[in-house]
Structure formats: structure tokens, C-alpha cells
Amino acid sequence: MNQEVSTGILLDETTELTLSELSQACSSSTEWVIELVDEGILEYTGQRKSQWRFSGTSLLRARTAMRLQHDLEINLAGVALALDLMEQLETMRERLRRLEVANRS
């Protein structure tokens, strides 16, 4: 098949998304993203809203927040709590894995 190869942008910690890019990617309004910021779910750099920049990993967090909010019918404070606890759980699983390695070698 003769085709042009598309090269994408990898969204990691070093990639930056603007407020409108992030809300577009979530198929949501900028107001909703601002609510996430107010709730402390997302963090940004920059002064005015037009200069806000989010890291590439924010997209994953925002979309997870959207699913939790919609599917579990919980408010944003609950979503924020769930996300923080899930993150702690992941960190602890990671530590557990490392300890298992250290103990066995």
C-alpha cells in the first residue's frame, strides 16, 4: 500500500498542551477543564489562561476524571480523591515490586 507515514507527537511529561487543546482532546468545554484545575486535579504553568500549559500526561488524567465523573456519578471532589488514592496505590505497588526484587537478589 502506497501511503504517507504520519509522525505523531508523543504525549509525555515534556509535551505541552494549551487549555483549548486539552479541552478539545477531552471533547469538553474549557470551563470543565478550569473546574478540574480549581479542584486541584490538573496543574498548569503560565500566568494568564491564554498562557496556561499542561503536560502531556494531563490528558490521561483529565480523561480518567471525565470517565469517573460520568460513569460513577461522583462530583469533582470525589474524582480528585479517587485519582489521588489511585496514584498512591500505584506508587505503593511500584515500591512493593522493588522491595521484592531487592529481597530476592
Next chain:
Amino acid sequence: MDYKDYYKIMGLERGASQDDVKRAYRKLARKYHPDVSKEADAEILFKDLGEAYAVLKDPEKRAAYDQLGANWKAGQNFQPPPDWDAGFEFGGGNRGGDYSAHSDFFETLFGHGFGSAGADRGRSGFQARGEDHHAKVLINIEDAYHGETREITLRTPEIGRSGHVTTKQRTLSVRIPKGIQQGQRIRLPGQGAPGIGDNSAGDLYLEIEFNPHTIYRVEGRDIYFDLPVAPWEAALGATVKAPTPEGAVDLKIPKGTSSGRKLRLKKRGIPGSPPGDLYAEVTITLPPADSDNAVELYRKLENELAYNPRRKLGV
């Protein structure tokens, strides 16, 4: 098309109240939500649950569903009676989240034409810029080591003039960046839905997932695999061949290695800064005692080593 027993999915009796439906949903949704649950088939269970809830929480849909009768069994081949939903009055449709793709059973009963559910897509109605699309892409672990170009096929539902939903298929060649990890996303500008008029198209976001591998397991950038080792290799130490996604390497087994020990191959995980590690988890395997000679060798070990593996248990 298979019949779906929405009551069974939600663990409810047919006579359950609307409050029971809501409670059952909340409880099961927390249990099976794919973002929360670690269960392997959480996504499927959650989809079924969402579909069951979409029907049972809505008194109109529930009444229509109940009308089909209680004699159907889940999985039974099902055809809806003609005009089965006649005489029901329907309110507005509701829109689901990411996991809301419904079964054929649901679509036939409650798809377009049922109430105003068919108007769902009008939500983004008169937006000038094209919508962003999201798709999951399965790649092989090896692709993350080399950065391959992969052909992916995407199916996009489109609403035709008659209001019927058709699926448009397109193939895209995408360069997978070296060092990509499970769950990371790639953004392809302008590859989403086309814009209206002269406006720019939306973007396409690809979520990367690794195909299950027969040998390797992935944790972030680290990779694990089971390494079978013969008893004498473990006891005396040896250099053995070990697989890596980049080809076989020589791996040193230290003297006195026990089962379950993890041997680290530094920087042999998924590339990046820092690169991940590759872990070989040692499994000591026994040669079968399937010949007179093998039996004799085992007996000799037994008699000459006087080894009690249960010493620490005090027996």
C-alpha cells in the same frame, strides 16, 4: 443476536425498585470501572453493566424491555417482535462516556429511532473545528524498542443522509516512537474529524497498548520474563542464553540461585532516559525421572546429600 439479561448482569430481581437499580449500579460500577479495577475482564463487565443500567434506570426503556418477557435466557438467539416498541413514549436520549459502545442487542432495541437517542451526535452539532478522535492501538513490545512504522485500521461511524449509521474504514501508517510505554498517547494533528467549511480538522489521539506477549510482561519501562533453570545451573552457577526483545544474550546465573530470584539485566528494558531494566525471574525446573538412569541419579542424590528441604519448618 444474543439476548442480554440486564437484571442478571446487575444482580437484581425483576421487581427491583429504581432505587435498587441505582444502588446496584453504583456498587458494581466502582468494582468494575476499568480505571479502578485490576480485574482482567473489567472493561467487558463494565460495558455490560453500563448498558444494563442505561436501560433499567430509564422507566420507559425498562418498561419496553420488561415487555419482552422473563423467559429469555442470556445468550439465547433473539429477534425483537415487529413494532415491539410501539405505544411507548420516549424522552431524550443520554450520552455515555468512553466505555459506552453498546451491544447489537441494545442497538436493535434502543438504537436510532428509539425516542430521540439517534440525535446523540448532534451534541457537537455546529462546531467549526473538527472533533478530536481517540483510538486504541495494539503494538508489539518489540516495536517500542526499535520505533517501527505500523499500519493501523480505524473505523469511524458516520451518519448518512437517511440517518443510518455506517462505518467508514481507513488505514493510516503511523511511526511509533522508540521508547513508547503502555498507556501513552500519540497525537496526530489534523487526523481527527474533518472541519466544517474551511476550518481545520480535529486531531487524532492514539493510545498505545501492548499485545500480550508469550514471553514478556511489561511494567512501565521494565520487562519481566520467566527463566527456566536446571538444578545444577542454579546450584553451581552457569552462563545461560536468555532472550531479550533485541535478541538473545548471555546471562550469568550466580552460584546458589534459588527459585523466584530476579536477575536484572540493566538497561535492557524499553529504551528511554532512563531506560527500563529487564528482569529474568528464575524458575528451577526438574529433569523428569523417566528412565532407569535418571531414577538412579535422583536416588544417588537422595542417599549422598542427606538434604532436608523442610528443615526450617522444624520437621
